[in-house]
Amino acid sequence: MSTLAATKSEAGSFLRSRLGSFLAVMPLGVWTLMHLWNNLSAFQGAEAWEASVTHHPHPLAQLVTSVVVLLPLALHTVWGISRLKSARPNIGSYGFLSNAKYLLQRLSALGLLGFLVAHLVKAWAQPRFIEGHAEGFDHIAAYMRHHTPTTIVYLLGTLAVSYHLANGLATFAMGWGIVSSRAALKKTDVLSYVLFVIFLGMSWGAVYGLWMQGAAFPAPVE
Numbered sequence: 001m002s003t004l005a006a007t008k009s010e011a012g013s014f015l016r017s018r019l020g021s022f023l024a025v026m027p028l029g030v031w032t033l034m035h036l037w038n039n040l041s042a043f044q045g046a047e048a049w050e051a052s053v054t055h056h057p058h059p060l061a062q063l064v065t066s067v068v069v070l071l072p073l074a075l076h077t078v079w080g081i082s083r084l085k086s087a088r089p090n091i092g093s094y095g096f097l098s099n100a101k102y103l104l105q106r107l108s109a110l111g112l113l114g115f116l117v118a119h120l121v122k123a124w125a126q127p128r129f130i131e132g133h134a135e136g137f138d139h140i141a142a143y144m145r146h147h148t149p150t151t152i153v154y155l156l157g158t159l160a161v162s163y164h165l166a167n168g169l170a171t172f173a174m175g176w177g178i179v180s181s182r183a184a185l186k187k188t189d190v191l192s193y194v195l196f197v198i199f200l201g202m203s204w205g206a207v208y209g210l211w212m213q214g215a216a217f218p219a220p221v222e
């Protein structure tokens, strides 16, 4: 390979790696947080939940949301899978905790992938494109309450989302050089633990809200 071609391919791979990292935060991470927040409206009942989670003022808004969320998700997933393939924990150079976090980031990515596929099929694609309507509050709340596998999958899936995003924000800040001094790195670590607890509280809060409201609906017929 000529020097110019080698430089071009290195620049391409650098840009791809930056893009995969950037998209994970903006818009994916930001949208994920908004989505968790909106789901907390389950506590206020069906109308509030449907208004904030499934209602789009215009069909075009629905299309834009899908593109703004699903495209970055697909690109980040492709990027993530290529990083998974080259994953090398390094106990020799880094401490136990750093290696454990490195491994957990990757394990949570795999859990997240399984959860997102199931969640997108069951709560988005199937109701909208096969049944011809958005996911109904009565449907998701009844499943959350009466169908234990659904409750467990949501609890574990959102646990993976919370860890992956909180720890990912810390690695993002380090990777982009936003933090570099030893003291700043320590503070970033602590912040990521706090964020993990907040994200998990929001996630499990939303699951609890749906579970609680599900008592008003009959058990779904399989």
Ligand code: HEM
Pocket: 020, 021, 022, 024, 025, 028, 029, 032, 073, 076, 077, 078, 079, 080, 081, 083, 084, 105, 106, 109, 110, 112, 113, 116, 161, 164, 165, 167, 168, 169, 171, 172, 175
């Ligand atoms: C809601 C969906 C997701 C969000 C919000 C998200 C967010 C993030 C964030 C913020 C980072 C840190 C980026 C950086 O260090 O620069 C990250 C890293 C990572 N993500 Fe995701 N992610 C999601 C889904 C996925 C999926 C489905 C996969 C693939 C199976 C995946 C695989 C990875 C991997 C392997 C890393 C670590 C990369 C590295 O440090 O080398 N992510 N993610």
